[in-house]
Amino acid sequence: MTNPPVLIWLRRDFRLSDHPALHAACATGSPVIPVFIHDDPVDALGAAPKWRLGLALENFQHRLEGLGSRLILRRGAALDQLRELVAETGATSVYWSRLYDPASVARDTEVKAALKAQGVMAKSFGGHLMFEPWTVETKTGSFYKVYTPFWNAVKNRAVDAPLTAPSKLPAPDSWPASEDLAAWHMDVAMNRGAAVVRPHVRLGEAAAQARLARFIDESVATYDCTRDVPAVDGTSGLSENLSLGEISAHQCWHAGVRAREEGKRGAETFLKELVWREFAYHLMHHTPRILTDNWKPDWDGFPWNTDDTAAAVVAWKQGRTGIAFVDAAMRELYVTGRMHNRGRMIVASYLTKHLLTHWKIGQAWFEQCLIDWDPASNAMGWQWSAGSGPDATPYFRVFNPVTQLDKFDGNRAYANRWIAEGKTDPSPDALSYFDAIPRSWKLSADDKYPAPVVAADEGRKVALDAYENKGF
DNA sequence: ACGCCCTTGGG
DNA sequence: CCAAGGGCG
Numbered sequence: 001m002t003n004p005p006v007l008i009w010l011r012r013d014f015r016l017s018d019h020p021a022l023h024a025a026c027a028t029g030s031p032v033i034p035v036f037i038h039d040d041p042v043d044a045l046g047a048a049p050k051w052r053l054g055l056a057l058e059n060f061q062h063r064l065e066g067l068g069s070r071l072i073l074r075r076g077a078a079l080d081q082l083r084e085l086v087a088e089t090g091a092t093s094v095y096w097s098r099l100y101d102p103a104s105v106a107r108d109t110e111v112k113a114a115l116k117a118q119g120v121m122a123k124s125f126g127g128h129l130m131f132e133p134w135t136v137e138t139k140t141g142s143f144y145k146v147y148t149p150f151w152n153a154v155k156n157r158a159v160d161a162p163l164t165a166p167s168k169l170p171a172p173d174s175w176p177a178s179e180d181l182a183a184w185h186m187d188v189a190m191n192r193g194a195a196v197v198r199p200h201v202r203l204g205e206a207a208a209q210a211r212l213a214r215f216i217d218e219s220v221a222t223y224d225c226t227r228d229v230p231a232v233d234g235t236s237g238l239s240e241n242l243s244l245g246e247i248s249a250h251q252c253w254h255a256g257v258r259a260r261e262e263g264k265r266g267a268e269t270f271l272k273e274l275v276w277r278e279f280a281y282h283l284m285h286h287t288p289r290i291l292t293d294n295w296k297p298d299w300d301g302f303p304w305n306t307d308d309t310a311a312a313v314v315a316w317k318q319g320r321t322g323i324a325f326v327d328a329a330m331r332e333l334y335v336t337g338r339m340h341n342r343g344r345m346i347v348a349s350y351l352t353k354h355l356l357t358h359w360k361i362g363q364a365w366f367e368q369c370l371i372d373w374d375p376a377s378n379a380m381g382w383q384w385s386a387g388s389g390p391d392a393t394p395y396f397r398v399f400n401p402v403t404q405l406d407k408f409d410g411n412r413a414y415a416n417r418w419i420a421e422g423k424t425d426p427s428p429d430a431l432s433y434f435d436a437i438p439r440s441w442k443l444s445a446d447d448k449y450p451a452p453v454v455a456a457d458e459g460r461k462v463a464l465d466a467y468e469n470k471g472f
Numbered sequence: 473a474c475g476c477c478c479t480t481g482g483g
Numbered sequence: 484c485c486a487a488g489g490g491c492g
Contacts, residue, residue: 146478148477276479384479399481
């Protein structure tokens with residue numbers, strides 16, 4: 001007679017190493033039953049994040065099977081499914097890694113209370129973040145609203161050393177029923193050429209670890225400079241893995257600290273970027289309205305365009321604004337599911353300032369398109385760009401996408417990589433964009449490259465006028 | 473209370 | 484050099 005099993009409820013933590021909840025489950029010595037539940041929040045994911053989650057599930061399922069374990073898939077309300085699994089397996093404990101968005105917090109709070117009320121030990125663990133959002137406080141006991149003081153408050157903290165992966169997951173005497181992943185059709189909303197996007201995905205824990213090792217080895221020393229150049233593969237590129245927990249922030253942090261100790265100049269900048277992710281979660285925890293409303297309420301009256309179907313907005317989404325940096329970045333997004341950080345700033349500045357369009361339209365499009373979509377980082381980034389967010393860029397700071405191209409893509413390597421029109425010998429990536437987009441867009445590589453919907457210098461004036469009329 | 477400071481820029 | 488305002492200690 002073995003001990004009653006422990007259910008480990010997985011959500012965005014598809015890794016074996018440095019997984020506190022899994023580690024604790026294994027440490028009980030009891031059989032471990034890994035579970036994923038397709039509930040309404042999963043259903044509500046954007047097309048690309050949902051598709052990418054499906055890939056992560058498939059990958060992690062195989063990973064677990066390699067250890068003689070399984071990933072049990074269930075569909076329905078989380079509490080109902082966990083209760084059924086408890087009844088079916090005789091499990092007396094349910095463990096999970098905490099999430100921090102308001103919907104998850106509400107669900108998990110209810111689940112924990114209900115399970116405890118029926119005598120099940122429900123326990124949540126850290127692991128998604130290095131610093132729990134409520135543990136970082138200013139001297140006066142409030143939360144941080146500016147990044148640099150936040151950085152100063154956490155930069156010298158001890159970060160837990162990463163936990164090793166369990167060598168085996170004890171299987172239960174019998175497995176509960178599981179649904180079939182393929183039947184969930186997590187690619188169904190991916191009505192662009194998923195086959196075009198797929199080669200750009202870096203799937204799973206092993207790929208993430210390899211990527212981190214290579215980044216530390218080859219790129220982090222010059223990261224402070226090369227990370228700004230979109231044609232160079234100079235960033236860690238780990239956001240999609242961090243988003244789904246295929247690697248932990250702790251693991252990245254410790255690798256970065258070692259690189260800094262070895263005197264690699266860019267390592268400090270990399271550590272700061274990891275802390276930006278923490279800062280986004282800190283802000284979301286303390287002000288969850290950052291996801292849905294202007295963080296600074298005095299922006300509520302600002303005359304944003306909110307028409308998602310406006311011609312300029314459609315041109316922005318389709319990478320047809322006639323501004324090379326903007327279009328290259330939007331096409332990179334569509335084809336790879338990612339966008340270089342500098343591109344993100346430029347397309348966001350162009351949408352919210354040159355096109356005076358509400359940041360929520362950009363936020364929603366990114367949520368559909370990004371395989372590294374993260375609720376906290378996406379919301380913070382958009383509000384930072386628009387000016388409505390905490391520690392935001394000042395209103396008079398309008399990125400000039402033409403100047404930016406000269407500065408960061410002087411030889412046009414990035415623009416040429418992603419834009420086909422007017423080229424005698426377009427790059428494979430530029431052509432692949434036309435394989436990825438829906439036919440209904442009626443675009444072809446043979447089209448004429450469009451004239452700017454709003455020119456760079458004209459847009460600056462548009463933005464400044466609007467901000468001045470707002471009554472600053 | 474008060475002074476210093478504020479990721480990524482433009483002209 | 485510009486520039487608003489507020490966060491932070």
